[in-house]
Amino acid sequence: MTIDINFEDPRWQDLGIQALADQAADTSLTYLGLQPQDWEISVLACDDGRIQGLNADFRDKPKPTNVLSWPSEERAALDPGARPELPKGPDTELGDIAIAYETCAREATELGKSMQDHVTHLLVHGVLHLLGYDHIRDQDATLMQDIETQILGKMGLADPYRDITG
Template identity: 65%
Template sequence: MTVDCVVEDPRWGDINALAQIATDAALERLGLESSVFEISVLACDDARIAVLNEGFRGKPKPTNVLSWPSDERAAAIDGEMPLAPRPGPDNELGDIAIAFDTCTREAAEAGKTMQDHTIHLLVHGTLHLLGFDHERDRDATLMEGLETEILGKLGIPDPYRDETGQ
């Protein structure tokens, strides 16, 4: 996987390694050859992501992660697998933006490490680029299950369960 990271907020440090881990793990789980695909990641702050969120989603507030798939791949039927991308002349899966301030706050509130939370959000964003979503119930169940499985293989606890296992 070629991951092109643009770091606008230097507090992110070296997010390249985390982005590579997250994107490779997501594609590997779905049986896709990661070496033929490309993803761009913008590592920014809350002010920047709020502008993006308003411009693209009409929500004038910061969020943790945004994604823009290069193609529409979503499944027509709730809970079914999206269409897999095919390697070709343009292997760009899309773009992801991730906000440092929101990620830091969420990680602290959840008692997670920033590294684990960042990897989770990058896996989440990558799955969005691959056509997964959480707007419909069965789609959400499918996506969350994949995230949990991918993160588990990376040694990261289930992000959808609290510390009591609920």
């Protein structure tokens, strides 16, 4: 797995995002039956100001968010709740992820979680988006949350939706 990180905010280096991104991507891809070494992901480790601009430009939402993703190609399943078709190559680029430091830090504090655990969850979430998973339709959200929970469990992390949904 090649994770190329562009550090726009140096706080991400202090957090060790490279190791978190490597683990999140490797575990996600392996869980879904892909060989991690065959794929590339680019991560923009930025701040709220930068992600706010990206969110405005690409989603018409001029406010900061925690994570954004841009898959290299459309992979979403047509039927609600169906798994997307996994990429086969030869293009090894899965896409790009942007993650905002201040929003992640605030959310981690609000959720009572470590920054590392919360960021790991958001990186898994971003990788799943690159693979065509989404949460717009209820059935798709259920599928995506279940897969996130399984992947995070493999990394020894708690279900991030436990307190929200149950």
